[in-house]
Amino acid sequence: MSNRLKVTPNDLSAFWMPFTSNRQFKQAPRMLAAAKDMHYTTTDGRQVLDGTAGLWCVNAGHCRPKITEAIQQQAAELDYAPAFQMGHPNAFELANRLVDLAPEGLDHVFYTNSGSESVETALKIALAYQRVKGEGSRTRLIGRERGYHGVNFGGISVGGIVTNRKMFGTLLAGVDHMPHTHNLAKNAFTRGEPEHGAELADELERIVTLHDASTIAAVIVEPVAGSTGVLIPPKGYLQKLRDICTKHGILLIFDEVITGFGRLGTPFASDYFGVTPDIITTAKGVSNGVIPMGAVFVKKEIHDAFMTGPEHMIELFHGYTYSGNPIACAAALGTLDTYKEEGLLTRGAELAPYWEDALHSLKGEPHVIDIRNIGLIGAIELQPIAGSPTKRAFSAFVKAFENGALIRTTGDIIALSPPLIISKAQIDELIDQVRKVLRAID
Numbered sequence: 518m519s520n521r522l523k524v525t526p527n528d529l530s531a532f533w534m535p536f537t538s539n540r541q542f543k544q545a546p547r548m549l550a551a552a553k554d555m556h557y558t559t560t561d562g563r564q565v566l567d568g569t570a571g572l573w574c575v576n577a578g579h580c581r582p583k584i585t586e587a588i589q590q591q592a593a594e595l596d597y598a599p600a601f602q603m604g605h606p607n608a609f610e611l612a613n614r615l616v617d618l619a620p621e622g623l624d625h626v627f628y629t630n631s632g633s634e635s636v637e638t639a640l641k642i643a644l645a646y647q648r649v650k651g652e653g654s655r656t657r658l659i660g661r662e663r664g665y666h667g668v669n670f671g672g673i674s675v676g677g678i679v680t681n682r683k684m685f686g687t688l689l690a691g692v693d694h695m696p697h698t699h700n701l702a703k704n705a706f707t708r709g710e711p712e713h714g715a716e717l718a719d720e721l722e723r724i725v726t727l728h729d730a731s732t733i734a735a736v737i738v739e740p741v742a743g744s745t746g747v748l749i750p751p752k753g754y755l756q757k758l759r760d761i762c763t764k765h766g767i768l769l770i771f772d773e774v775i776t777g778f779g780r781l782g783t784p785f786a787s788d789y790f791g792v793t794p795d796i797i798t799t800a801k802g803v804s805n806g807v808i809p810m811g812a813v814f815v816k817k818e819i820h821d822a823f824m825t826g827p828e829h830m831i832e833l834f835h836g837y838t839y840s841g842n843p844i845a846c847a848a849a850l851g852t853l854d855t856y857k858e859e860g861l862l863t864r865g866a867e868l869a870p871y872w873e874d875a876l877h878s879l880k881g882e883p884h885v886i887d888i889r890n891i892g893l894i895g896a897i898e899l900q901p902i903a904g905s906p907t908k909r910a911f912s913a914f915v916k917a918f919e920n921g922a923l924i925r926t927t928g929d930i931i932a933l934s935p936p937l938i939i940s941k942a943q944i945d946e947l948i949d950q951v952r953k954v955l956r957a958i959d
Protein backbone atom coordinates (compact mmCIF):
# COMPACT_ATOMS: atom_id res chain seq x y z
CA MET A 518 0.00 0.00 0.00
CA SER A 519 1.45 3.38 -0.90
CA ASN A 520 2.00 5.88 1.92
CA ARG A 521 -0.10 8.47 0.13
CA LEU A 522 -3.13 6.21 0.46
CA LYS A 523 -2.67 5.63 4.16
CA VAL A 524 -2.79 9.30 5.08
CA THR A 525 -6.24 10.71 5.75
CA PRO A 526 -6.43 14.46 4.98
CA ASN A 527 -7.26 16.68 7.95
CA ASP A 528 -9.98 18.53 6.10
CA LEU A 529 -12.76 16.46 4.56
CA SER A 530 -15.13 19.33 3.85
CA ALA A 531 -14.45 20.09 0.16
CA PHE A 532 -15.66 16.76 -1.20
CA TRP A 533 -19.48 16.69 -1.34
CA MET A 534 -19.98 12.94 -1.26
CA PRO A 535 -22.66 11.24 -3.37
CA PHE A 536 -25.59 9.43 -1.74
CA THR A 537 -23.87 9.89 1.63
CA SER A 538 -24.83 11.38 4.97
CA ASN A 539 -21.93 13.81 4.63
CA ARG A 540 -22.03 15.25 8.15
CA GLN A 541 -22.14 11.85 9.82
CA PHE A 542 -19.40 10.49 7.57
CA LYS A 543 -17.05 13.40 8.17
CA GLN A 544 -17.40 13.01 11.93
CA ALA A 545 -16.50 9.30 11.76
CA PRO A 546 -15.02 8.57 8.32
CA ARG A 547 -14.96 5.08 6.88
CA MET A 548 -11.87 5.18 4.72
CA LEU A 549 -10.60 2.47 2.40
CA ALA A 550 -6.99 2.37 1.34
CA ALA A 551 -6.53 -0.88 -0.55
CA ALA A 552 -8.34 -3.98 -1.70
CA LYS A 553 -7.53 -7.53 -2.73
CA ASP A 554 -9.90 -10.32 -3.77
CA MET A 555 -12.66 -10.46 -1.12
CA HIS A 556 -11.29 -7.80 1.22
CA TYR A 557 -10.82 -4.11 1.64
CA THR A 558 -8.09 -2.70 3.86
CA THR A 559 -9.01 0.43 5.78
CA THR A 560 -6.67 3.37 6.25
CA ASP A 561 -6.09 2.16 9.82
CA GLY A 562 -5.05 -1.23 8.50
CA ARG A 563 -8.15 -3.33 9.25
CA GLN A 564 -9.40 -6.04 6.87
CA VAL A 565 -13.05 -5.73 5.84
CA LEU A 566 -14.89 -8.54 4.09
CA ASP A 567 -16.66 -7.16 1.02
CA GLY A 568 -20.28 -8.28 1.22
CA THR A 569 -21.45 -5.96 -1.55
CA ALA A 570 -18.91 -6.29 -4.38
CA GLY A 571 -18.15 -2.60 -3.82
CA LEU A 572 -21.44 -1.23 -5.11
CA TRP A 573 -22.72 -4.37 -6.87
CA CYS A 574 -19.90 -4.07 -9.37
CA VAL A 575 -16.69 -5.85 -8.38
CA ASN A 576 -17.99 -9.24 -9.48
CA ALA A 577 -14.55 -10.80 -10.01
CA GLY A 578 -13.17 -9.54 -6.70
CA HIS A 579 -10.63 -6.81 -6.14
CA CYS A 580 -7.37 -5.96 -7.89
CA ARG A 581 -7.44 -9.00 -10.13
CA PRO A 582 -4.17 -9.35 -12.07
CA LYS A 583 -5.61 -9.75 -15.60
CA ILE A 584 -7.62 -6.57 -15.25
CA THR A 585 -4.83 -4.57 -13.63
CA GLU A 586 -2.33 -5.64 -16.30
CA ALA A 587 -4.73 -4.88 -19.14
CA ILE A 588 -5.29 -1.37 -17.83
CA GLN A 589 -1.60 -0.71 -17.24
CA GLN A 590 -0.65 -1.88 -20.71
CA GLN A 591 -3.43 0.05 -22.44
CA ALA A 592 -2.63 3.27 -20.57
CA ALA A 593 0.93 3.09 -21.85
CA GLU A 594 -0.07 2.20 -25.43
CA LEU A 595 -3.21 4.10 -26.49
CA ASP A 596 -4.60 6.28 -23.74
CA TYR A 597 -7.51 7.87 -25.57
CA ALA A 598 -9.05 7.70 -29.01
CA PRO A 599 -11.84 10.02 -30.15
CA ALA A 600 -15.12 8.23 -29.78
CA PHE A 601 -16.86 9.94 -32.71
CA GLN A 602 -15.97 9.04 -36.30
CA MET A 603 -12.86 7.15 -35.08
CA GLY A 604 -12.30 3.70 -33.69
CA HIS A 605 -9.76 1.43 -32.02
CA PRO A 606 -9.65 -2.35 -32.30
CA ASN A 607 -10.45 -3.21 -28.68
CA ALA A 608 -13.80 -1.46 -28.83
CA PHE A 609 -14.89 -3.76 -31.66
CA GLU A 610 -13.31 -6.83 -30.09
CA LEU A 611 -15.10 -6.14 -26.83
CA ALA A 612 -18.45 -5.57 -28.56
CA ASN A 613 -18.11 -8.96 -30.29
CA ARG A 614 -17.26 -10.66 -27.02
CA LEU A 615 -20.16 -8.96 -25.25
CA VAL A 616 -22.78 -9.90 -27.83
CA ASP A 617 -21.52 -13.50 -27.69
CA LEU A 618 -22.43 -13.50 -23.99
CA ALA A 619 -25.73 -11.68 -24.38
CA PRO A 620 -29.08 -13.39 -24.90
CA GLU A 621 -29.70 -14.39 -28.48
CA GLY A 622 -30.76 -11.57 -30.78
CA LEU A 623 -29.23 -8.77 -28.74
CA ASP A 624 -26.34 -8.38 -31.07
CA HIS A 625 -25.36 -4.72 -31.04
CA VAL A 626 -23.73 -2.75 -28.26
CA PHE A 627 -23.67 0.99 -27.53
CA TYR A 628 -21.03 2.06 -24.97
CA THR A 629 -21.64 4.43 -22.08
CA ASN A 630 -19.76 5.23 -18.86
CA SER A 631 -22.26 4.32 -16.17
CA GLY A 632 -25.56 2.69 -15.43
CA SER A 633 -27.30 6.05 -15.47
CA GLU A 634 -25.96 6.78 -18.93
CA SER A 635 -26.95 3.32 -20.11
CA VAL A 636 -30.50 4.02 -19.01
CA GLU A 637 -30.62 7.41 -20.75
CA THR A 638 -29.19 5.78 -23.86
CA ALA A 639 -31.75 2.97 -23.82
CA LEU A 640 -34.68 5.35 -23.34
CA LYS A 641 -33.45 7.59 -26.16
CA ILE A 642 -32.87 4.67 -28.50
CA ALA A 643 -36.37 3.38 -27.72
CA LEU A 644 -37.98 6.73 -28.52
CA ALA A 645 -35.89 7.26 -31.64
CA TYR A 646 -36.56 3.71 -32.84
CA GLN A 647 -40.32 4.18 -32.66
CA ARG A 648 -39.89 7.35 -34.64
CA VAL A 649 -37.61 5.95 -37.36
CA LYS A 650 -40.02 3.13 -37.94
CA GLY A 651 -42.87 5.56 -38.42
CA GLU A 652 -44.49 5.40 -34.99
CA GLY A 653 -43.49 8.81 -33.71
CA SER A 654 -46.63 9.04 -31.56
CA ARG A 655 -45.12 6.46 -29.23
CA THR A 656 -43.48 8.86 -26.79
CA ARG A 657 -44.52 7.55 -23.39
CA LEU A 658 -42.17 5.64 -21.14
CA ILE A 659 -43.41 3.30 -18.45
CA GLY A 660 -41.38 2.47 -15.35
CA ARG A 661 -42.27 0.93 -12.02
CA GLU A 662 -42.65 2.11 -8.44
CA ARG A 663 -39.50 1.44 -6.41
CA GLY A 664 -37.49 1.07 -9.63
CA TYR A 665 -33.96 2.47 -9.65
CA HIS A 666 -32.54 3.48 -12.99
CA GLY A 667 -29.74 5.79 -11.97
CA VAL A 668 -29.85 9.48 -11.29
CA ASN A 669 -30.17 11.32 -14.59
CA PHE A 670 -33.45 12.90 -15.62
CA GLY A 671 -34.73 10.02 -17.72
CA GLY A 672 -33.73 7.49 -15.09
CA ILE A 673 -35.35 9.31 -12.17
CA SER A 674 -38.46 9.93 -14.26
CA VAL A 675 -39.06 6.25 -14.96
CA GLY A 676 -37.61 5.30 -11.57
CA GLY A 677 -39.88 5.01 -8.59
CA ILE A 678 -37.93 6.01 -5.50
CA VAL A 679 -39.52 9.12 -4.08
CA THR A 680 -36.41 10.53 -2.41
CA ASN A 681 -34.58 10.45 -5.74
CA ARG A 682 -37.42 12.30 -7.50
CA LYS A 683 -39.10 14.77 -5.22
CA MET A 684 -36.39 17.48 -5.20
CA PHE A 685 -35.98 17.68 -8.95
CA GLY A 686 -39.02 19.31 -10.44
CA THR A 687 -41.42 17.86 -12.93
CA LEU A 688 -39.01 15.42 -14.58
CA LEU A 689 -39.84 13.94 -18.00
CA ALA A 690 -43.39 14.36 -19.23
CA GLY A 691 -45.41 11.38 -20.42
CA VAL A 692 -44.15 8.82 -17.92
CA ASP A 693 -46.33 6.38 -16.02
CA HIS A 694 -45.51 3.71 -13.45
CA MET A 695 -46.61 0.17 -12.76
CA PRO A 696 -46.95 -0.90 -9.12
CA HIS A 697 -43.98 -2.62 -7.49
CA THR A 698 -44.25 -6.30 -6.66
CA HIS A 699 -43.09 -6.33 -3.05
CA ASN A 700 -45.66 -8.03 -0.84
CA LEU A 701 -44.50 -8.89 2.65
CA ALA A 702 -47.92 -10.06 3.78
CA LYS A 703 -47.99 -12.83 1.19
CA ASN A 704 -44.35 -13.52 0.32
CA ALA A 705 -42.23 -12.97 3.44
CA PHE A 706 -39.32 -15.40 3.86
CA THR A 707 -39.70 -16.80 0.35
CA ARG A 708 -36.66 -18.58 -0.99
CA GLY A 709 -36.11 -17.46 -4.58
CA GLU A 710 -39.00 -16.22 -6.71
CA PRO A 711 -42.18 -15.45 -4.75
CA GLU A 712 -45.40 -17.31 -5.54
CA HIS A 713 -47.71 -14.32 -5.33
CA GLY A 714 -47.89 -11.31 -7.57
CA ALA A 715 -47.60 -12.31 -11.25
CA GLU A 716 -51.00 -10.68 -11.78
CA LEU A 717 -49.41 -7.29 -11.05
CA ALA A 718 -48.08 -7.40 -14.61
CA ASP A 719 -51.69 -6.91 -15.71
CA GLU A 720 -51.36 -3.35 -14.43
CA LEU A 721 -49.43 -2.75 -17.62
CA GLU A 722 -52.56 -3.69 -19.59
CA ARG A 723 -54.48 -1.15 -17.52
CA ILE A 724 -51.91 1.55 -18.31
CA VAL A 725 -52.02 0.61 -22.01
CA THR A 726 -55.81 0.88 -21.95
CA LEU A 727 -55.57 4.28 -20.27
CA HIS A 728 -53.04 5.84 -22.66
CA ASP A 729 -53.45 3.63 -25.75
CA ALA A 730 -50.58 1.51 -27.02
CA SER A 731 -49.98 3.92 -29.90
CA THR A 732 -48.59 6.44 -27.37
CA ILE A 733 -46.20 4.10 -25.53
CA ALA A 734 -42.61 3.58 -26.64
CA ALA A 735 -41.12 1.38 -23.95
CA VAL A 736 -41.39 -0.24 -20.55
CA ILE A 737 -38.31 -0.36 -18.34
CA VAL A 738 -37.86 -2.59 -15.30
CA GLU A 739 -35.03 -4.12 -13.33
CA PRO A 740 -35.57 -7.89 -13.57
CA VAL A 741 -34.59 -7.98 -9.89
CA ALA A 742 -34.89 -4.55 -8.32
CA GLY A 743 -31.66 -4.02 -6.39
CA SER A 744 -31.20 -0.53 -5.01
CA THR A 745 -34.68 -0.36 -3.58
CA GLY A 746 -33.94 -3.36 -1.39
CA VAL A 747 -33.88 -6.50 -3.54
CA LEU A 748 -37.39 -7.07 -4.88
CA ILE A 749 -37.52 -10.42 -6.61
CA PRO A 750 -40.06 -10.82 -9.40
CA PRO A 751 -42.98 -13.13 -8.65
CA LYS A 752 -43.02 -16.33 -10.66
CA GLY A 753 -44.28 -15.65 -14.20
CA TYR A 754 -44.34 -11.87 -13.78
CA LEU A 755 -41.58 -10.99 -16.24
CA GLN A 756 -42.95 -13.31 -18.91
CA LYS A 757 -46.31 -11.60 -18.59
CA LEU A 758 -44.67 -8.20 -19.07
CA ARG A 759 -42.92 -9.58 -22.14
CA ASP A 760 -46.18 -10.88 -23.60
CA ILE A 761 -48.04 -7.63 -23.02
CA CYS A 762 -45.22 -5.57 -24.57
CA THR A 763 -45.05 -7.86 -27.60
CA LYS A 764 -48.81 -7.75 -28.05
CA HIS A 765 -48.82 -3.94 -28.12
CA GLY A 766 -45.59 -3.21 -30.00
CA ILE A 767 -43.99 -1.73 -26.90
CA LEU A 768 -40.25 -2.21 -26.37
CA LEU A 769 -39.24 -4.01 -23.19
CA ILE A 770 -36.04 -2.76 -21.55
CA PHE A 771 -34.39 -4.78 -18.80
CA ASP A 772 -32.11 -2.68 -16.65
CA GLU A 773 -29.44 -5.25 -15.82
CA VAL A 774 -26.94 -2.85 -14.34
CA ILE A 775 -26.68 -5.05 -11.25
CA THR A 776 -28.02 -8.37 -12.54
CA GLY A 777 -25.76 -8.45 -15.60
CA PHE A 778 -22.51 -10.43 -15.54
CA GLY A 779 -23.22 -13.37 -13.33
CA ARG A 780 -25.04 -11.97 -10.33
CA LEU A 781 -27.84 -14.57 -10.59
CA GLY A 782 -25.57 -17.43 -11.65
CA THR A 783 -26.25 -16.82 -15.34
CA PRO A 784 -24.59 -14.22 -17.55
CA PHE A 785 -27.74 -12.07 -17.51
CA ALA A 786 -31.00 -12.13 -15.55
CA SER A 787 -32.73 -12.54 -18.92
CA ASP A 788 -31.08 -15.98 -19.10
CA TYR A 789 -32.10 -16.81 -15.55
CA PHE A 790 -35.77 -16.00 -16.13
CA GLY A 791 -35.86 -17.17 -19.75
CA VAL A 792 -37.33 -13.84 -20.83
CA THR A 793 -35.63 -11.82 -23.55
CA PRO A 794 -36.19 -8.06 -23.64
CA ASP A 795 -35.55 -5.81 -26.64
CA ILE A 796 -32.88 -3.74 -24.93
CA ILE A 797 -30.60 -4.51 -21.97
CA THR A 798 -28.75 -1.85 -20.02
CA THR A 799 -25.55 -2.81 -18.21
CA ALA A 800 -22.59 -1.17 -16.46
CA LYS A 801 -20.80 -2.12 -13.21
CA GLY A 802 -19.78 -5.76 -13.78
CA VAL A 803 -18.91 -5.15 -17.43
CA SER A 804 -15.56 -3.73 -16.28
CA ASN A 805 -15.61 -5.16 -12.75
CA GLY A 806 -16.26 -1.62 -11.57
CA VAL A 807 -12.59 -0.80 -12.07
CA ILE A 808 -12.97 1.79 -14.82
CA PRO A 809 -16.34 3.45 -15.40
CA MET A 810 -18.11 1.75 -18.28
CA GLY A 811 -21.57 0.79 -19.43
CA ALA A 812 -22.95 -1.12 -22.39
CA VAL A 813 -26.45 -1.08 -23.87
CA PHE A 814 -27.43 -4.17 -25.85
CA VAL A 815 -30.07 -3.84 -28.55
CA LYS A 816 -31.82 -6.23 -30.86
CA LYS A 817 -30.79 -6.35 -34.48
CA GLU A 818 -34.14 -4.96 -35.71
CA ILE A 819 -33.68 -1.88 -33.55
CA HIS A 820 -30.13 -1.25 -34.71
CA ASP A 821 -30.94 -1.95 -38.34
CA ALA A 822 -33.90 0.41 -38.37
CA PHE A 823 -31.44 3.28 -38.02
CA MET A 824 -29.13 2.13 -40.79
CA THR A 825 -30.89 3.96 -43.60
CA GLY A 826 -30.38 7.24 -45.46
CA PRO A 827 -27.16 8.62 -46.95
CA GLU A 828 -24.12 6.69 -45.73
CA HIS A 829 -22.11 9.77 -44.77
CA MET A 830 -24.82 10.77 -42.30
CA ILE A 831 -24.66 10.01 -38.58
CA GLU A 832 -27.47 7.54 -37.85
CA LEU A 833 -27.97 8.23 -34.13
CA PHE A 834 -27.22 11.64 -32.66
CA HIS A 835 -26.10 10.33 -29.31
CA GLY A 836 -22.83 9.30 -27.65
CA TYR A 837 -20.27 10.25 -25.05
CA THR A 838 -16.67 11.49 -25.27
CA TYR A 839 -15.72 8.36 -23.36
CA SER A 840 -17.96 5.84 -25.18
CA GLY A 841 -15.64 2.88 -25.71
CA ASN A 842 -12.69 4.58 -24.01
CA PRO A 843 -9.59 2.45 -24.70
CA ILE A 844 -8.69 1.92 -21.06
CA ALA A 845 -12.28 1.05 -20.15
CA CYS A 846 -12.36 -1.44 -23.05
CA ALA A 847 -9.09 -2.97 -21.86
CA ALA A 848 -10.48 -3.26 -18.34
CA ALA A 849 -13.63 -4.91 -19.71
CA LEU A 850 -11.63 -7.37 -21.82
CA GLY A 851 -9.51 -8.27 -18.79
CA THR A 852 -12.73 -8.67 -16.82
CA LEU A 853 -14.33 -10.97 -19.40
CA ASP A 854 -11.12 -13.04 -19.49
CA THR A 855 -11.22 -13.38 -15.71
CA TYR A 856 -14.92 -14.31 -15.71
CA LYS A 857 -14.26 -16.94 -18.36
CA GLU A 858 -11.14 -18.50 -16.85
CA GLU A 859 -12.74 -18.79 -13.43
CA GLY A 860 -16.27 -19.67 -14.58
CA LEU A 861 -17.58 -16.71 -12.61
CA LEU A 862 -20.64 -15.99 -14.74
CA THR A 863 -22.16 -19.28 -13.60
CA ARG A 864 -20.45 -19.72 -10.24
CA GLY A 865 -23.36 -18.01 -8.52
CA ALA A 866 -25.59 -20.91 -9.51
CA GLU A 867 -23.31 -23.39 -7.71
CA LEU A 868 -23.17 -21.26 -4.59
CA ALA A 869 -26.82 -20.18 -4.57
CA PRO A 870 -28.20 -23.07 -2.44
CA TYR A 871 -25.49 -22.58 0.19
CA TRP A 872 -26.03 -18.83 0.11
CA GLU A 873 -29.79 -19.29 0.48
CA ASP A 874 -29.45 -21.56 3.52
CA ALA A 875 -26.92 -19.27 5.15
CA LEU A 876 -29.11 -16.20 4.66
CA HIS A 877 -32.28 -17.86 5.87
CA SER A 878 -30.48 -19.00 9.02
CA LEU A 879 -30.97 -15.37 10.11
CA LYS A 880 -34.73 -15.94 10.45
CA GLY A 881 -35.71 -15.33 14.05
CA GLU A 882 -32.83 -12.93 14.76
CA PRO A 883 -33.83 -9.57 16.28
CA HIS A 884 -35.70 -7.09 14.03
CA VAL A 885 -35.84 -9.41 10.99
CA ILE A 886 -39.21 -9.26 9.21
CA ASP A 887 -38.20 -10.80 5.87
CA ILE A 888 -35.32 -12.55 4.15
CA ARG A 889 -35.16 -12.96 0.39
CA ASN A 890 -32.57 -14.30 -2.01
CA ILE A 891 -31.85 -15.07 -5.62
CA GLY A 892 -28.53 -16.05 -7.19
CA LEU A 893 -25.85 -14.36 -5.12
CA ILE A 894 -28.13 -11.59 -3.90
CA GLY A 895 -29.69 -11.49 -0.47
CA ALA A 896 -31.80 -9.09 1.51
CA ILE A 897 -32.70 -8.93 5.18
CA GLU A 898 -35.55 -6.55 5.86
CA LEU A 899 -35.69 -5.07 9.34
CA GLN A 900 -38.58 -3.66 11.31
CA PRO A 901 -38.02 0.11 11.19
CA ILE A 902 -37.66 1.98 14.47
CA ALA A 903 -40.99 3.77 14.97
CA GLY A 904 -40.61 7.38 13.85
CA SER A 905 -37.03 6.89 12.62
CA PRO A 906 -37.11 4.98 9.38
CA THR A 907 -33.70 3.83 8.03
CA LYS A 908 -31.95 4.42 11.39
CA ARG A 909 -31.85 0.77 12.42
CA ALA A 910 -30.37 -0.46 9.15
CA PHE A 911 -27.88 2.41 9.08
CA SER A 912 -26.68 1.43 12.57
CA ALA A 913 -26.28 -2.12 11.30
CA PHE A 914 -24.15 -0.86 8.40
CA VAL A 915 -21.89 1.24 10.65
CA LYS A 916 -21.50 -1.55 13.21
CA ALA A 917 -20.77 -4.17 10.55
CA PHE A 918 -18.05 -1.98 9.09
CA GLU A 919 -16.51 -1.53 12.55
CA ASN A 920 -16.62 -5.30 13.00
CA GLY A 921 -15.01 -6.04 9.63
CA ALA A 922 -17.79 -6.53 7.05
CA LEU A 923 -19.05 -4.23 4.33
CA ILE A 924 -22.82 -4.56 3.93
CA ARG A 925 -25.19 -2.19 2.15
CA THR A 926 -28.42 -0.80 3.42
CA THR A 927 -31.30 0.91 1.72
CA GLY A 928 -34.24 2.03 3.77
CA ASP A 929 -34.40 -0.57 6.55
CA ILE A 930 -33.17 -3.35 4.31
CA ILE A 931 -29.72 -4.92 4.38
CA ALA A 932 -28.71 -5.92 0.85
CA LEU A 933 -25.88 -8.37 0.24
CA SER A 934 -24.20 -9.07 -3.11
CA PRO A 935 -20.66 -10.34 -2.57
CA PRO A 936 -18.06 -10.77 -5.30
CA LEU A 937 -18.72 -13.99 -7.22
CA ILE A 938 -15.41 -15.41 -5.96
CA ILE A 939 -16.67 -15.69 -2.37
CA SER A 940 -15.92 -19.02 -0.65
CA LYS A 941 -18.38 -20.95 1.49
CA ALA A 942 -16.33 -20.12 4.58
CA GLN A 943 -16.56 -16.42 3.68
CA ILE A 944 -20.33 -16.74 3.22
CA ASP A 945 -20.50 -18.13 6.77
CA GLU A 946 -18.31 -15.31 8.02
CA LEU A 947 -20.45 -12.64 6.33
CA ILE A 948 -23.70 -14.05 7.66
CA ASP A 949 -22.22 -14.44 11.15
CA GLN A 950 -21.16 -10.81 11.04
CA VAL A 951 -24.72 -9.81 10.14
CA ARG A 952 -26.06 -12.03 12.93
CA LYS A 953 -23.76 -10.38 15.48
CA VAL A 954 -24.77 -6.94 14.33
CA LEU A 955 -28.49 -7.72 14.49
CA ARG A 956 -28.02 -8.90 18.06
CA ALA A 957 -26.03 -5.80 18.96
CA ILE A 958 -28.14 -2.95 17.54
CA ASP A 959 -31.28 -1.39 19.04
Ligand SMILES: Cc1ncc(COP(=O)(O)O)c(C=O)c1O
Pocket residue numbers: 573630631632633634636665666667668739743744772773774775800801
Ligand atom coordinates in the same frame (compact mmCIF):
# COMPACT_ATOMS: atom_id res chain seq x y z
C1 LIG B 1 -30.57 -1.06 -11.96
C2 LIG B 1 -29.65 0.11 -11.97
N1 LIG B 1 -29.69 0.98 -12.99
C3 LIG B 1 -28.88 2.03 -13.04
C4 LIG B 1 -27.97 2.28 -12.04
C5 LIG B 1 -27.10 3.48 -12.11
O1 LIG B 1 -25.78 3.15 -12.30
P1 LIG B 1 -24.62 4.24 -12.09
O2 LIG B 1 -24.56 4.50 -10.61
O3 LIG B 1 -23.41 3.57 -12.65
O4 LIG B 1 -25.01 5.45 -12.88
C6 LIG B 1 -27.88 1.39 -10.97
C7 LIG B 1 -26.91 1.62 -9.88
O5 LIG B 1 -26.93 0.99 -8.85
C8 LIG B 1 -28.75 0.29 -10.91
O6 LIG B 1 -28.74 -0.58 -9.89
